[in-house]
Amino acid sequence: MDKLLIVSQLIDRMNEYLGRVVSWLALVMIAVGTWNVIGRYVGRAIGQNLSSNALLETQWYIFDIIFLVGAAYTLKHHSHVRVDVIQSRLNVKQKALVELLGTALFLIPFSMMIIFYSWGAVSNSWVIREVSPDPGGLPRYPIKALIIVSFVLLIIQGISEIIKNLAIFRDN
Numbered sequence: 001m002d003k004l005l006i007v008s009q010l011i012d013r014m015n016e017y018l019g020r021v022v023s024w025l026a027l028v029m030i031a032v033g034t035w036n037v038i039g040r041y042v043g044r045a046i047g048q049n050l051s052s053n054a055l056l057e058t059q060w061y062i063f064d065i066i067f068l069v070g071a072a073y074t075l076k077h078h079s080h081v082r083v084d085v086i087q088s089r090l091n092v093k094q095k096a097l098v099e100l101l102g103t104a105l106f107l108i109p110f111s112m113m114i115i116f117y118s119w120g121a122v123s124n125s126w127v128i129r130e131v132s133p134d135p136g137g138l139p140r141y142p143i144k145a146l147i148i149v150s151f152v153l154l155i156i157q158g159i160s161e162i163i164k165n166l167a168i169f170r171d172n
Contacts, residue, residue, distance in 0.1 A: 019073025
């Protein structure tokens with residue numbers, strides 16, 4: 001169990017690092033969004049286009065990165081939405097068992113299903129080097145690849161959560 005807990009710590013550190021890095025992108029997203037708004041109004045006033053579809057899509061892509069890469073970080077910190085009506089009545093071992101079963105029976109299979117069903121669309125997007133249909137739009141294939149990356153990170157974090165809850169359940 002000690003070796004598994006070391007693996008869990010390594011996974012936790014990786015997702016902690018990734019989560020902290022992408023959290024800084026929120027400032028970039030706000031700056032791009034602010035420029036888009038200011039550029040639209042100032043541009044109208046001076047008769048120049050100071051914004052673009054690329055800047056709008058950049059804002060969306062940054063949000064996608066924060067959401068997709070941050071999902072495993074959110075799981076690590078137990079900050080996802082949960083229904084505590086039942087869990088609030090459980091002791092520590094029972095909570096660990098519920099978390100362990102929920103992760104093993106729902107999170108990991110669901111994440112694997114998302115990877116399986118999105119694989120074709122993502123790989124096709126890479127093959128054709130998909131680009132936004134909007135004038136001046138950005139390439140779509142890199143951001144689509146983050147769907148798979150996100151769910152791989154969720155599976156890996158789920159394994160870490162299983163290890164930690166197993167240790168709690170076994171009193172280690």
